[in-house]
Each structure stands twice: as C-alpha cells, then as structure tokens.
Amino acid sequence: MICKDRVVIVTGAGRGLGRAHALEFARQGAKVVVNDLGVARDGTGEAASGPAQDVVAEIGKLGGQAVASPHDVATEDGAQALVALAVETFGGLDVLVNNAGFLRDRMLVNLSEDEWDAVVRVHLKGHFLPLKHAGLHWRARSKAGDPVDARVINTSSGAGLLGSVGQGNYSAAKAGIVGLTLVASAELARYGVTVNAIAPAARTRMTEEVFAQTMARPAEGEFDAMAPENVSPLVVWLGSTGSRGVTGRVFEAEGGRICVMDAFRHGPSTDKGARWDPSEIGEAVTALLARALAPEPVYGAS
Template structure:
C-alpha cells in the first residue's frame, strides 16, 4: 500500500540528526522523495562537528528502498537557499514541501548574552527559515502563473520556548517566537498560490534539549519513549501530504502521544471608559483585567 506522501518531494533542513533525521526517514517511509539538508555543525553551531551526517541519513533511506539526496548548503545563506531548492527540482523534477528544522542554541541568561551569540541564534533560526522557503515560494508562484496546479507546504519549527519563553534562552525564545508569527503571515499571504504554512513546537529529545534537560528527556512512561523524535515524524508526513491541504496557519504542540493546537495570543476581557484614562485610574483597572483573564502558561524554568 503506498504511503500518504507518495509522489511528493520534500526538503528537510537540519536533517542529519534528531528531529530532522526522524522527519526525513518518516517522509521517505511514506513514499516521499527527500532532500536531506545538513551543514554538519554541532549543537552550538561549531563547523564540521557532524560532517557527513546528511549522507548517512541518505544511505539509511536508500537502504530501506526510499529515494533521497544529500545537500550540505547553509540555510542562512541567500544563494545557498536557492541551491537547496534547485537540488530538489534537479534531482526529482519537483518540490512540494520545505520542512524548516535547522537550528542551534547558545543558552545564556539575558544579562550574560553577547551580541555575537544573539546574532548567531537569530540568524540560524529566523534567516534560516527565510532563505530556503523564499526561494521555494518563487518556484511555486512560477508554477501557478504557468497554469500548473500547486499544492505546496511550508512547515516551520517553533518551540515552547518561543510560545511562552524559557529562562536562560532569551535569544532562542525570541527567534522561535518570531517563527510562530512568521507562520501566521505566510499562511495568510501564500494561500492564493496554493501554499499552506504551519509550525511545530515539538517536545522531543535532541542534541539541543539533551544539553539542558537531559534527565527529563530520557524519561519513559510504561515503556513508551515520550521524548523520542520519531513521535513527531507522523505529523510532519501528514502535513507534507495532500491530505492536509485545508490546514494552514496552525502551531502544533507535541509531546509523546499528546498533540494539541496552540491558541496563541488572544484578547482578554476589556474595560471601556469611552474617554481617555488618567494615569492614577489605571492601577485598579489593570488589576481587574489581570484577575479576569485566563492565566498564561508559565515561562519555562521560572520559579
């Protein structure tokens, strides 16, 4: 029986390890042809730390009867983003999905964060989500203008850190929050071209989470590996498939067998004076609103 991604072509960035590797293998198992992109950097962006990782994943896919090619371009480089897209088209004749997964962390309390660390984290996550997707959108718009049907996907990677904040990860949280918002804008703007955009906030064991949350990330429940990266792969496959064409602008949160949709920022109860407030009036009003709204999820690591 063919998989749900039969005939689809997908790029997965940062696919040499962890979640990206699980996505690439899962997509191939569902029949997709996969461009396995990985620059080979370490958890903190160290060059050459995992050289050959993309090729190893490609070998695994081919050994299981799937089709894949390796790509080692840098997702933060504008011209490289086009090469990644061209790699899919040249290798498989089409492109249907970009799964933006590449990233690293430089964990640091805000008072200790350096400009270099801040810029590096925002670059790999925000610019990294921009370059490949932007070139993919150019390709899909061209297809649509030529009268060819487009059923395309952008799948971004945010994080609980981006949705609610995480102590010691100010740059990472900022970048991931930006990605969640980017997803909403992409979904609104790109629907006219046959492109959907969704984001994942996976709670899984990776090189990044293993560094900060090793004890929790190795926890099992009744023999079920809650934090295995493979738990997220089926959702990625479904989002890449034609079955998800009517789903866009969503942020999916996953942990083990639990899947939910993030509600995002929503309006709270209001007070309308129907005139300008004075400063000394606002204290009681603000406290009333704080008491009436739904409580926010706490920042990770907050006391």
C-alpha cells in the same frame, strides 16, 4: 504512503528531529532533500557532509530516493540553491520542513551579541530564506497555470510560545517563527500553499543534557515518549495532501500527545470612549486581569 512521490526538503536533517522527519517522509513515499551542515550542537566547527549523507544512505536502504544538501539555509545563495537542488533532482517541490537550528544558551545578562545574532540567524533567518525561495517557486508555478498543493512546516518551540529561562535568544527566534508562520499562511494561500508550525518536545542533541537531568530513559520495550520519531507522524501528515485546509496553526507534539496551541487572541477589554488619565489605568487594568486567563509559566521559572 500518504506522501507518495511528493518532493520534500527537510533542513537540519542530519540528526535528531530532522533525521526522523526525513526517514518517515521516505517511508511514506516521498523523495527527500536532506539538508544539514554537519556542525556542532552550538553551530561551530567545519561544515561536514557526513550526517546528511548518512541519512541519504538510510533512505536508500529503505528503497527510497534522497539527495544530500550541504547548503547554508541562512544565506540567500544557500536557500536558493537548496530549492533549486530539489527541482533539478526530482522535478519540483511540494513540502518544505524548516528544522535547522542550534543553541547557545546564556542568561540575558551574560548573553553576548554574537551569541544572540548566531541563534537568531540560524533559526529565524534560516526559516525565512528557504520559505522565501520555496514561495517564489510555487508562485511561479501557480502563475504559469500549474496547480500547486504545497506545504510548509516550520519548527517553533515551547520556549517560543511560553519562554524559557536561559534561552532568551532561542525563545525570541522561536517566537518570531510563529509570527512568520502566520504571515506566510496568509500570503501564500493564493498560490495553493499551507503553512503551519510545530512546537516539538523530544530527546535530541540539543535537549539531551536537560532530559538527562530530569527524565530517565525508559526501560527496554517501554514507550519512549521523548524519542524524536514520535513527532514525525504529525509533520508528515501536515506535508501530505490530506492536510489541505489546515493552515496558520501551531501544534505541540510530544510522545503520543498532539495539542493545538491557542496563540495570542483578543481577551477582556474596556473602552472609555475618551483618552485615559494615567491615574485611571491601574484600576482598569486590574479589572481586566481579573477577567483574563493567567499566563502559563515560563519554562525554568521558579
């Protein structure tokens, strides 16, 4: 019960990772706002409350408290209403888990402007707007003298950290989420808020086709390393009061593995003390690269 009575929003919580997070938060005593539009894997189709309501019902069977949210988190009004729902229903907000997203994969030369905009909108804008309105809530509480011990857990991806062939839109959005996480962790610290990100690997509606081609499901009784439920313990701990002081970090989570990712940091450098001539740059860069770590390969690259 490490999150007993904490109020938690989980976006994209109708299926997959979001559902697993919502259920684990409930098991750990949290009151959960289950946000999901109920659309298809690529974000198309009519919004439907069914998936969110189903998770609310599951939480009820566990003896927990939850409410469904049908709000579009990539709109100003939707994000504002989402935060208001948590406050009006449960009396406050302690944790925001940004998880909503979908895929429209294409090679860059085949990627349409609409496919780019749709994916960046739901992933990156869909992180920014709930974060903004949760931050406004926590700032107001802090300025009113109400102690805040809040958490934000954003969802990036290995595609955002290393790149992924055929996912230029998704990779760019997920990389942007890391940058947003770093800025938010610095800006919101004064109000008692920590902000971290995860890069999960799990079998969900978004990844099932890839895993079906590359990885067989385990036999009955064997540990399923790709089950989304494996990622949720880290997310729930990051949402607990026990994670105070951990902020601005990115964690990979897969099966039983947790890895702290090293983001961009200053590597080898050289300083001539004057302007370089272009003819000198090749030798200088070659020397620097010889001292630097080689980049990890892009997912799907040959």
